[in-house]
Amino acid sequence: MKKNNFIGVNMNKKVIYISSLLHDLGKFLERSKQYVNNYIKNKYSDIRYSHPRYSKFFVEQLSKKIDWLSIEEWENISKIVGYHHQPNDFDTKIIQLADWLASAEREEQELEEFNYINDKLESIFSNMSDYNEQYEYDISVLNFDNMMPMFEFNCEINRYIDILSKFLEDIGKVRDEEEVLFILEKYCSYIPAQTRQYRSDISLYDHSKLTAAIAICLFNENKNGFIDNAKIDKIIQELQKMMEFKKFNKDQDNSDFKENLLTYLEDKLLDEHFILIKGDISGIQKFIFNVPSKKAAKSLKGRSIYIMLLTQLIAQYIIDQLNLTKSNILYCGGGNFYILSHKSAENKLKEIEKRIMQLLFKHHEEKLSCNIGYVSMKIGDFLLSEKIWKESSNEVNRKKLTKFNYILKEDFNKLFLPTDISKSIQTCDICKMEIKEKSTEKESDSLEIVLCDMCNSFISLADESKNAKSIIISKKTNSEDNKNTYKSIFNELGYDIKFSNDSHSSSNLINVYKINDFDSNKWILGSFYLPNKTFDDLADKNKIAYLKLDVDNLGTIFGKVKNPSLSRISTLSRQLNLFFEYYLIKLVEKENLQEDLYIVFSGGDDVLVIGRLKKLFDFSLKLREKFKIFTAENPNLTFSAALGVFDVDFPVINAIYEMEHLLKKSKSIIYYDEKDTIKIPRKNKITIFNQPFSWKELEYIKELYDKLYNFIDQNKENKRSILRKILLASEKYNPLIDGPKGNEINNQKIWKMRYYLRNIKDKKNLKQKEEIIDIYEKMWLKNYYFSDEKPIKNHQILNVAAKILDLEIRKK
Ligand SMILES: [Zn+2]
Numbered sequence: 001m002k003k004n005n006f007i008g009v010n011m012n013k014k015v016i017y018i019s020s021l022l023h024d025l026g027k028f029l030e031r032s033k034q035y036v037n038n039y040i041k042n043k044y045s046d047i048r049y050s051h052p053r054y055s056k057f058f059v060e061q062l063s064k065k066i067d068w069l070s071i072e073e074w075e076n077i078s079k080i081v082g083y084h085h086q087p088n089d090f091d092t093k094i095i096q097l098a099d100w101l102a103s104a105e106r107e108e109q110e111l112e113e114f115n116y117i118n119d120k121l122e123s124i125f126s127n128m129s130d131y132n133e134q135y136e137y138d139i140s141v142l143n144f145d146n147m148m149p150m151f152e153f154n155c156e157i158n159r160y161i162d163i164l165s166k167f168l169e170d171i172g173k174v175r176d177e178e179e180v181l182f183i184l185e186k187y188c189s190y191i192p193a194q195t196r197q198y199r200s201d202i203s204l205y206d207h208s209k210l211t212a213a214i215a216i217c218l219f220n221e222n223k224n225g226f227i228d229n230a231k232i233d234k235i236i237q238e239l240q241k242m243m244e245f246k247k248f249n250k251d252q253d254n255s256d257f258k259e260n261l262l263t264y265l266e267d268k269l270l271d272e273h274f275i276l277i278k279g280d281i282s283g284i285q286k287f288i289f290n291v292p293s294k295k296a297a298k299s300l301k302g303r304s305i306y307i308m309l310l311t312q313l314i315a316q317y318i319i320d321q322l323n324l325t326k327s328n329i330l331y332c333g334g335g336n337f338y339i340l341s342h343k344s345a346e347n348k349l350k351e352i353e354k355r356i357m358q359l360l361f362k363h364h365e366e367k368l369s370c371n372i373g374y375v376s377m378k379i380g381d382f383l384l385s386e387k388i389w390k391e392s393s394n395e396v397n398r399k400k401l402t403k404f405n406y407i408l409k410e411d412f413n414k415l416f417l418p419t420d421i422s423k424s425i426q427t428c429d430i431c432k433m434e435i436k437e438k439s440t441e442k443e444s445d446s447l448e449i450v451l452c453d454m455c456n457s458f459i460s461l462a463d464e465s466k467n468a469k470s471i472i473i474s475k476k477t478n479s480e481d482n483k484n485t486y487k488s489i490f491n492e493l494g495y496d497i498k499f500s501n502d503s504h505s506s507s508n509l510i511n512v513y514k515i516n517d518f519d520s521n522k523w524i525l526g527s528f529y530l531p532n533k534t535f536d537d538l539a540d541k542n543k544i545a546y547l548k549l550d551v552d553n554l555g556t557i558f559g560k561v562k563n564p565s566l567s568r569i570s571t572l573s574r575q576l577n578l579f580f581e582y583y584l585i586k587l588v589e590k591e592n593l594q595e596d597l598y599i600v601f602s603g604g605d606d607v608l609v610i611g612r613l614k615k616l617f618d619f620s621l622k623l624r625e626k627f628k629i630f631t632a633e634n635p636n637l638t639f640s641a642a643l644g645v646f647d648v649d650f651p652v653i654n655a656i657y658e659m660e661h662l663l664k665k666s667k668s669i670i671y672y673d674e675k676d677t678i679k680i681p682r683k684n685k686i687t688i689f690n691q692p693f694s695w696k697e698l699e700y701i702k703e704l705y706d707k708l709y710n711f712i713d714q715n716k717e718n719k720r721s722i723l724r725k726i727l728l729a730s731e732k733y734n735p736l737i738d739g740p741k742g743n744e745i746n747n748q749k750i751w752k753m754r755y756y757l758r759n760i761k762d763k764k765n766l767k768q769k770e771e772i773i774d775i776y777e778k779m780w781l782k783n784y785y786f787s788d789e790k791p792i793k794n795h796q797i798l799n800v801a802a803k804i805l806d807l808e809i810r811k812k
Contacts, residue, residue, distance in 0.1 A: 011091050013219055014177060015073050017325055019080035020095050020215040021180050021208050022062075026054025026081070028167070028191060028204065032160035049085050056082035065172040093232045094222075098214035100239055101382040102207055103193065105565035118156060119195040123149035124571045126632035127201045128560040135632035137190040139163065142518050144586045146190060147578070148629045163187055174521070175510050178326055182522050184208055202567045206574070210340075210567055212327040214274075214382075217342040220323055221273045224344040231271070235379055238269050242383075261383065269380035273343050277318065277374040278392035281311055281335040282400055287368050288600070289653045291430055292449055293535070295459065296652050297598065299430065301530045302458030304601040305465055306486050308526050309497065311335050313473075314356060314370055317493045321352050330570040333577035334604015338392065338570070343376060356493075363454065363489050367431065371399040386564040390555070428452035457485035465528040468499035470514045516585060525581045527599040538598060538611055539648040541810045545613035547620055548659040549641035550606035551576065552667065552683040557636055576605055579630050587626065593619065605639075608659075613645055614808050620686060621702060624695050638684035640666040645689075645807065662687045671793050689803050691796045700792060704801035707772050712809065723806055726772075730799035 029035060030051055044053040059081050063074035080092045087093045120136035126149065135149035139159035167187040174180050184205045192200035193207035221227040245264055284307055291299040315329050315337040322345045331338040341349070353372040360369050373395030381388045426435045429449040451459075465471075476496035490497055500512070514520035515528050535544055551557075561568050581603040588597050596615045600608040609616060620641050631637035642662035646655045666685040669692040685692045693701065708726065712719040 011094075011219060011222065012073060012076070013216070013323070014069065015076045015080070016091060016094060016215050016219045017177050017212055017327075018069070018180060019077045019084075019091075020098055020212040021177075021184060021327070022059055022077070023055060023081045023084050023095055023099060023211060024051060024193065024204060024208060025058050025188075026051040026056070027193075028160065028164065028188065029058050030054040031158075031195075032164045033158060034161065034164060044082060047082050047086070052082050052085055055084075062171065066174065068176065090222075090229050090232065093229070093236065094215050094218045095211070097232060097236055097239075098211045098218060100236075101214050101379065102210040102567055103202070103565075104383040105202070105563045105568055118154075118158075119192055119200055120153060120155070121190050121192040121203055122201040123632040124201045124561075124568060124575055125149075125630075125634045125637055127562055128557075128634065128636065129562055130560060131632075131634045131636060133632065133634075140190050141166075142186050142189040144583065144590070147583055148626075149632050151633075160191075179510075179521050181209065181212075181326055186518050202571055206567060206571045209327045210330070210570065212325065213330065213340045216323075216325050216328060217274050217340060220342040221344055223323075224342070226342075226344050227273060235269070235271060239379070242269065265378075265380035265383065270378050272376045272378050274377035274381075275341050275343055275346065275349075275374045276377055276388050276392045277337075277339040277341055277349065277372060278396050279311070279314060279318070279337045279339070279370055279372045280393075280396045280400075281307060281314075281368065281370050283364075283366075283368045284335050285656065286653070287364070289656045291652055293649045293651060294449060297530065297533075297535050298459045298462040299455070300600050300652065301465075301598075302460070302462035302486075305461055305526075305528060306458055307335055308601070308603065309471075309490070310370075311337060312524070313490055313493055313495050313497075315339060316473075316495065317356070318349075318352055318372075320494070322348060330566075331573045331577065333573075333581050334606060336604060338389070338573070340377075340566075341374075346374075349374060359489065359492055363484065364431075365433070371396045373397075373399050382566050384564055385566040385569045386558050386561060388566075389558065389569050426450060428455050430455040453484045454486065457483075457487065461486055462530055464499045466530045467501050468515060468528060469502065469517075470500045470512050470520075471524055472498040472500055472509060472512050474498075474511050516582060525578075525585075527581075527585050527602050529585075529594060529599070531595045531598050533595065533598075535598075535610070535648050538596070540612055540807050542648050543613070543645050543807060543810075544648045545611060545616050546644045546646065546655055546659050547609045547611075547616040547641060548607070548644075548656075548663050549620070549623075549639050549686075550663070552638045552640055553636070554605060560636060575630075577603060579627065580604065580607055583626070583630065584623065587623065588619075591619070591622070608656075613643065614804055616643055617688070617698075617804060618702070621695070621698055624698075640683045641686040642666055643686065643688040662690070665690075666692050689796075689800050691794060691800060693794050693797070693800075697792055697794055697797055701797045701801045701804075704772075704775065704798055705804055707775055708801055708805050709808075711772055712805065719809060723802060723809065727799065727802045727806065730796075730802060 035054070035057070040053050040057055041050075044056055047053045047056065056078055059074070059078045063069070063071075063078070069077070076091070080095050083092050084095045084099060087096045120139065123135040123137065125131075126133045126135040134152050136153045137149050138146060138153065138155065139162075140146040141163055167183070170187070171180070171183050174183055188205035188208065189203050191204040193202045193204045194200050218227060218232075242264065246261070288300060288303045288307065291303070312332055315332050316326075318339055318341075319325065319328050322341055324339070324341060328340050329337060330340055349372070356370050356372070373392055375388055375391045375395055377388055427433065428435055428451050430451060431454065433452050433454070435450065435452050474496050475494055476491055487497070511522075512520075513522045513524040515523070516525055517523050531538070538544060558564070558569065558572065561572060584602050584607065585599065588594055588599065593611075593615060597609050597611040597619060600610060602609070609619070611619075620643065624639070624641075627637070627639060640663060642659055642665070644655065644659050644662055646658070666687040667683040669685060670682050671694070685694055686698055687693070688698075688701075708723075712723055
């Protein structure tokens with residue numbers, strides 16, 4: 001692209017950033033109805049719309065409290081937020097354009113608002129092409145208790161009042177621009193950015209954040225000489241025409257709207273000023289799980305925390321290097337990140353990619369790498385972004401194939417020349433890298449395994465973060481010691497991290513990130529906690545269980561977003577990640593399972609937890625139920641899971657491969673009544689003891705388990721033998737269903753089983769035995785004769801319930 005020659009506009013990055021974050025905050029104040037409207041109207045009579053008047057009023061009040069911006073800077077911010085709907089200078093135009101692009105899903109021009117204070121934020125999951133139900137959030141702060149949308153939630157009280165005063169207090173105390181972003185996340189995550197006329201499924205936080213990200217890109221494009229006043233005017237004009245086109249289409253009730261828009265955009269809004277960067281850490285699975293069973297608990301945890309921090313710090317490194325802000329990280333979770341950047345960053349990005357590649361290669365050789373891909377974004381792509389989102393993934397996948405290109409050219413020797421084999425070399429028992437100096441004895445002596453400094457440092461990482469309340473992340477340029485540890489990798493990126501167990505003393509530092517705590521200035525989410533138990537302690541008589549799950553049909557879900565603007569796509573990703581990276585971890589805490597469940601990782605869209613089978617069984621049911629509510633009961637949003645039981649000293653990596661196989665089973669089995677229709681989501685199952693079940697069937701298993709448990713409990717003296725017989729009976733008389741379609745109950749077999757169980761020698765508990773058979777039989781009868789739905793298709797429910805119980809009583 002040709003660099004334009006124009007008179008440089010003297011803009012201040014901080015001013016652009018804060019203005020774009022606060023441009024719509026007036027809506028918050030206005031809706032609270034705590035201010036005299038006429039006063040504000042008269043005071044800012046030259047401002048045409050209502051909310052910018054309030055935004056300006058808000059900024060003017062705030063400027064009296066915050067002293068890390070100069071009077072001149074505050075004046076500029078106040079001007080920009082006040083006139084962002086009627087701009088006449090370049091920096092205000094930047095915010096207007098950013099605002100429009102961030103809200104590209106809006107269907108009409110904004111009108112003066114009046115009756116809107118009771119409008120709630122709709123769940124992004126309830127506004128999809130084949131699902132449209134009104135699930136809404138209460139106006140409230142971001143925390144565990146407020147994360148569930150409610151169906152046709154109605155609240156006539158003005159809920160803005162409840163959170164306004166605390167918000168004003170907190171925002172008045174922010175110490176840097178990053179804290180502004182965090183405070184907005186806390187208070188504006190459940191406030192709709194839009195009310196009336198629009199689908200309000202984008203929060204004021206998500207809208208402000210994306211507006212800031214876009215504005216910062218435009219700021220950089222200007223600084224690098226690629227966008228000027230004339231160009232901004234041209235884009236704004238084109239966008240205005242496009243909005244008229246959208247409105248016209250809407251009035252015609254045109255069902256091919258998306259198609260038409262696509263055609264419309266073919267030769268319009270083609271300017272490329274943005275790139276969407278995707279980063280993806282690859283090799284994670286092998287890297288985390290290829291550890292010996294001894295000390296596995298800590299090794300796994302340390303490695304998974306390292307991956308989590310590495311992903312975040314690489315994203316941080318990129319935004320720091322490209323002169324972006326935290327708002328430009330659209331998503332970060334599960335070893336992935338998406339960053340919105342300016343187009344003129346391309347060359348710099350290539351250098352950054354190479355640096356990261358070399359850094360990871362130096363420390364992990366080919367075992368771990370970060371693939372970075374990017375796609376150019378046209379202005380029009382903000383309106384239909386799911387394509388761009390997908391293309392950036394394709395770009396990353398393409399990179400994976402050529403990932404050692406950089407290395408091959410420059411570090412050829414490192415890759416292919418064997419180390420000097422003439423002298424005997426010692427290698428690390430985990431990563432097999434050569435150990436140059438013998439590592440600290442005390443870490444590894446008692447275990448009879450030898451670890452390199454790096455692998456040892458992952459174990460210390462698990463120890464350090466174990467009871468940590470916060471992480472302190474600071475900038476650092478050179479490493480203090482030359483030991484090869486996880487810290488030295490972060491140091492080489494320019495960061496230093498420390499964990500702190502103290503919840504108070506460190507909180508006055510500006511770079512403290514509280515772990516999973518929204519009641520703070522800044523936070524970091526993720527699973528850092530480690531139970532005070534080894535795998536041996538967690539096991540039932542030498543048996544330990546794994547729960548692995550991930551979200552089904554993710555690609556299809558993104559395809560179902562209506563008017564898939566960049567706002568909607570990133571909101572959807574953020575919400576899904578929030579469930580796994582925060583909600584799940586808090587749920588474990590609230591259910592008091594912290595010492596029983598070992599969360600190896602949880603983030604993005606997948607989870608791995610290790611623990612006792614029964615605890616994991618109950619937890620998976622609970623999590624499924626919560627996920628359903630979290631995603632507005634949208635039938636397209638499901639996850640599949642697998643529960644596997646292994647000997648405690650079975651190699652973790654082999655267990656993981658087996659778990660993957662079981663998860664595949666959950667996702668591939670299709671019940672006969674799922675074949676006819678594409679509407680019922682397939683997958684959505686859980687495999688346990690090698691048997692796939694629907695989640696409904698899992699509830700039946702739970703019911704049977706409880707009955708069996710009570711029965712066994714009352715027959716203490718010979719419970720093992722009774723259970724054996726039940727196990728045998730449930731196996732022997734399977735299948736209980738016959739018929740050409742496998743859907744007719746075999747009464748004879750039910751009777752035989754009843755007879756068999758009766759013959760269990762101990763006659764005195766006949767009544768309870770009958771009860772169990774009764775329940776089982778009723779489940780079947782109800783299932784096959786009285787229900788059209790036929791919730792039970794896998795007859796192994798009794799057998800699996802007995803097997804879980806068998807493991808449970810074995811431990812005592
Ligand atoms: Zn090692």
